[in-house]
Amino acid sequence: MENNIKVTIDGVETEVPQGTTILQAARQIGPEVAPPAMCYYKPLEKSGGKCRACLVKVVQGSEKDKRPMPKLVASCITPAQDGMVVENYTNEEVVDTRKGIVEFLLINHPLDCPVCDQAGECHLQDFSFKHGTETQRFEEDRRTFEKEDLGPNIKLNMNRCILCYRCVHTADQITDGRCHGVMNRGDHAEISTYIGQAIDNDFSGNMIDVCPVGALTDKTYRFKNRVWFTKPMDAHRDCDKCCGEVHLWYKGEEIIRVTGRKNQWGEVDEFICNTCRFDKKETADWTIEGPAVMTRHSVTSANKYRKDLIAKPSFAVDYAKHHYKKINDDRPYDKNLKEIKASEDYKALMEQNKDFKLLEE
Structure with missing residues (x-):
């Protein structure tokens, strides 16, 4: 088609319309090359560019200018160019950077998955499982907030919020009269309502659906x-x-x-x-x-x-x-105790454990 461009991501080439972002192009290929996203939400305009989870390496800017981009870029807000070559999961720098992003997102996020209603469908759980590390270096006290009712149907647990702004964009674009947003700056930034107003309009519940973590929960479903x-x-x-x-x-x-x-x-x-x-x-x-x-x-x-x-x-x-040894399913299986005791594996095991009898005579 006219005005289409070709983009290569992790060695897979795809053709997309002019103006498509790198993330959208990757999603067109499939989940095997698509970067994770914690703040980008396709139905919401101007979302993305805040969590940095979707950083990728552009190793070739375009067909006309083949120089690589000097730094990792947020794929959700970076337009793709004709002839662009992008590395995502195949680039070691990208994978290592994502580990740092997970660490930053978990600095203040409490590990209360056992009691969180979002557990099991939480994007942060998936992100940290795939890209996180087993340890965390942060030793200071976490930010803590009191739970807050944002109207009759929504409960805000600000301790879990990662400031992705999805709920703010949702209220801006599909509801009448947004009355909440991000208050304060820096380490004191938080989602809250203006002067204690309640969020109560016909589409406010969608803020629960767009929240990638358990910060905004349905009061009728809690626990x-x-x-x-x-x-x-x-x-x-x-x-x-x-x-x-x-x-x-x-x-x-x-x-x-x-x-x-x-x-x-x-x-x-x-x-x-x-x-x-x-x-x-x-x-x-x-x-x-x-x-x-x-x-x-x-x-x-x-x-x-x-x-x-x-x-x-x-x-x-x-x-x-x-990470796991492949099992040879073609090997013969011993079916009874007598055959097990006659096997070489059993004899070797008994030799290593002379002081224990694993099976009664």
Whole structure:
């Protein structure tokens, strides 16, 4: 097509429209080359450029100017150029830098995953698992805040906030009269409302969906269940305010949570209104379509879906491939105790453990 450009990311070439960012081009190729993103959210204009999680190395600026960019760049806000060559997971500097980004994000973030409602679908959990380190060098006291009610339906736990600004962009772009934002500066920066105002409008609940961590939570769902014990179902209803297409999260026969439908990047494509989210908690209110298909790897898929409906986490498969010994499944298996005792493996084990009897005579 005219005005399209060619970009190469981790050795894979793709063709995208002029004006596409590096991150969007990488996502077009697939999750195997797409950088992580904690603040970028495609449906929200001007989002991105704050968390630095998506930094990449541009080794060739363009076909016309083949010089590399001197520093790592944020792929979510950097436009791709024709002939650009980008390294993401294949670049050691990028991988090492991401470890530092994780360390910075966890400086003040409490390790309260066992009690956090976001556990199991938290982007920071995924990011730290894939790119983090086992230790942290920060020794000073963490910032602490009191929990705050942002209106009748939303609870703010500022201790967990990573200041991604997603909720601020959401309130700016899809609600009437934003009354919250980032207060103060530097280490004192926090999300809060203006002069104690309450957030209460028809689409305010979407701030819960866009939050990548457990900073903004649904007060009607808090502490009711862990996400991997619930059963998500696709459903819709005729709504005069929004698209009416949602995930219903069941605990037995009870609907304990309603959320917007998310894609494989964890982003809601269509925002839903507060009526659908908070007020319609009966099965009779909805037309059930069937089990929700998890297009993004998630623990909610565990033991619930056919293999063709599960998105396997690529990072776990890659980790196992490089760190665990491959099992030879063609080897013969001993089926009874007598055969086990006659095997060379058993004899060698007994020789190493002369003082113990592993199997009774």
